[in-house]
Amino acid sequence: MAAEDAIAAPGRDRGERAKAGSPGKRRNKLDVFNAVLTHLSSSDSVALSSQFEDSLWAHFNRLPVSYAMDFTVERPEDALTHIQLLEAARDSANRPTFSVRVVQVPRVIDGNTPKYEQNANLEGLEFKNEEDTVHPRLMYEIVFSVDDKPKVLSQLTSVLGDLGLNIQEAHAYSTNDGLSLIVFAAIGWLDEEVDHLKQALNSKIGRIKEPEMKDAEQVPTSPHVKVPTDETSVWEINYNLLSFGDIVASGSSGNLYKGSYCSQEVAIKVLKVEGVNANALREFAHEVYIMRKIRHKNVVKFIGACTRPMLCIVTEFMSGGSIYDYLHKENDFFKMPALLQVAIDVSKGMNYLHQNNVIHRDLKTANILMDENNVVKVGDFGVARVKSQSGVMTAETGTYRYMAPEVIEHKIYDHKADVFSFGILLWELLTGKIPYDDMTPVQAAVGVVQKGLRPTIPKEINSKLVELIENCWQQDPSLRPDFSQILEDLHAITKEVNSEERKIKSPGKFFSFRRNRN
Numbered sequence: 001m002a003a004e005d006a007i008a009a010p011g012r013d014r015g016e017r018a019k020a021g022s023p024g025k026r027r028n029k030l031d032v033f034n035a036v037l038t039h040l041s042s043s044d045s046v047a048l049s050s051q052f053e054d055s056l057w058a059h060f061n062r063l064p065v066s067y068a069m070d071f072t073v074e075r076p077e078d079a080l081t082h083i084q085l086l087e088a089a090r091d092s093a094n095r096p097t098f099s100v101r102v103v104q105v106p107r108v109i110d111g112n113t114p115k116y117e118q119n120a121n122l123e124g125l126e127f128k129n130e131e132d133t134v135h136p137r138l139m140y141e142i143v144f145s146v147d148d149k150p151k152v153l154s155q156l157t158s159v160l161g162d163l164g165l166n167i168q169e170a171h172a173y174s175t176n177d178g179l180s181l182i183v184f185a186a187i188g189w190l191d192e193e194v195d196h197l198k199q200a201l202n203s204k205i206g207r208i209k210e211p212e213m214k215d216a217e218q219v220p221t222s223p224h225v226k227v228p229t230d231e232t233s234v235w236e237i238n239y240n241l242l243s244f245g246d247i248v249a250s251g252s253s254g255n256l257y258k259g260s261y262c263s264q265e266v267a268i269k270v271l272k273v274e275g276v277n278a279n280a281l282r283e284f285a286h287e288v289y290i291m292r293k294i295r296h297k298n299v300v301k302f303i304g305a306c307t308r309p310m311l312c313i314v315t316e317f318m319s320g321g322s323i324y325d326y327l328h329k330e331n332d333f334f335k336m337p338a339l340l341q342v343a344i345d346v347s348k349g350m351n352y353l354h355q356n357n358v359i360h361r362d363l364k365t366a367n368i369l370m371d372e373n374n375v376v377k378v379g380d381f382g383v384a385r386v387k388s389q390s391g392v393m394t395a396e397t398g399t400y401r402y403m404a405p406e407v408i409e410h411k412i413y414d415h416k417a418d419v420f421s422f423g424i425l426l427w428e429l430l431t432g433k434i435p436y437d438d439m440t441p442v443q444a445a446v447g448v449v450q451k452g453l454r455p456t457i458p459k460e461i462n463s464k465l466v467e468l469i470e471n472c473w474q475q476d477p478s479l480r481p482d483f484s485q486i487l488e489d490l491h492a493i494t495k496e497v498n499s500e501e502r503k504i505k506s507p508g509k510f511f512s513f514r515r516n517r518n
Helices: 003-011 014-020 029-041 050-062 065-070 077-088 130-134 152-162 194-207 278-293 323-328 336-355 416-431 441-450 463-472 483-500
Strands: 097-108 114-117 139-147 166-174 179-187 242-250 254-261 264-271 302-306 312-316 368-370 376-378
Touching (some): 029 065, 050 077, 065 166, 077 097, 077 179, 097 194, 139 152, 152 166, 152 179, 152 194, 166 264, 242 264, 278 302, 278 312, 323 368, 323 416, 336 376, 336 416, 336 483, 416 463, 463 483
Antiparallel strands (some): 097 114, 097 139, 139 179, 166 179, 242 254, 254 264, 264 312, 368 376
């Protein structure tokens, strides 16, 4: 869905919304919103108001496009149920919240063998269990609202299995505020009373809890680290539930695939077989630990990992691609307000990481990704580390064109190394150029250390933005600002740019902000 729709939809009048959702277009959130609103308008059970329309739109907009694509508009009341569940789940003491309803019941055809009456929500669902045709059982739709954390889906699956339920479908949708809406279709509950199933779920549901995190000092660092393979591991997911699509990126250590996990679009990072040695296992364990530790709207979300039959790390799929590809492969640019928003999103993610004692160590445009709504997130934690108490960490980690001089020189470094990289990244956003593109990476590294080399900042750039970039890439790390200060500076610059209502021009080109690819 386009970014404009995400912002402007609630304020449109009915005519404009109807036009936006007209036939012939690929269905999106706005189309589904319009259809649901139309169905609810014809119902006497819902009192519509402008406030209700806004809350309904906010509901669809907090969930991914896949939720709208899967939604059955002929059952608009499902949206009301989902809104209530998510609202109740705002209070952590209520989680998980859930609802249960019958979606399929047996009916008699000509007095003969009972058949299933299919609910529209489950069209196309096929049963291959012959026993069910002869001895039909009720089908239930069970919807949970839970914390959006790894392993919760498999924990809920286990709970339903313990109750004798046979799951026919499962769909998981993550909200943009840290919750998850998970929808199951299941058969196998022999008692026809829905209330009895609710009571049974209540008795089991307390087990859905997130284990305590280990202290940073307990992160494995031995070259002989053993990767946990225990089925109770909080992040281990079932490899058989992964579906692999196309390769979207490839590197020396492995490939990145677009895929799916329980109907959810994901990115699957697979370590190459020949690269799985003691060092690779250690790196894998570190990356999983780091990603398990962090959860922020501007950091790519960790979903889980596999240790068998191969090493995989599963994260949310970022359909917008990387900032690097946007700038250098699509040859696109940002208007200044959009550029500043990208910088703010990156800074929020990095500020969160630093507050949690995590140093990224490879901050660059290739590791800054955009989702379907153009929200920017920091990704790829393959070389990230929890800050060492001694300050001693591996030198020359990251990418030379973005690397801080103290890292190149094998000196003790801290989170200010990421600030240096951010300064280079911000310059790249402004110019659309690769840093030191007339040099090899090694030549650039030598120039940065020995000559204080930095990229040339165009004269047309806002003076406060120039000052911020220069502060970020100071040779002395102690002179560089923290990301909390960077955020303050960026907000002040944004306010100034907006108040002046003018566009800042890059050499020869204006920055422009693209619409979403969908």
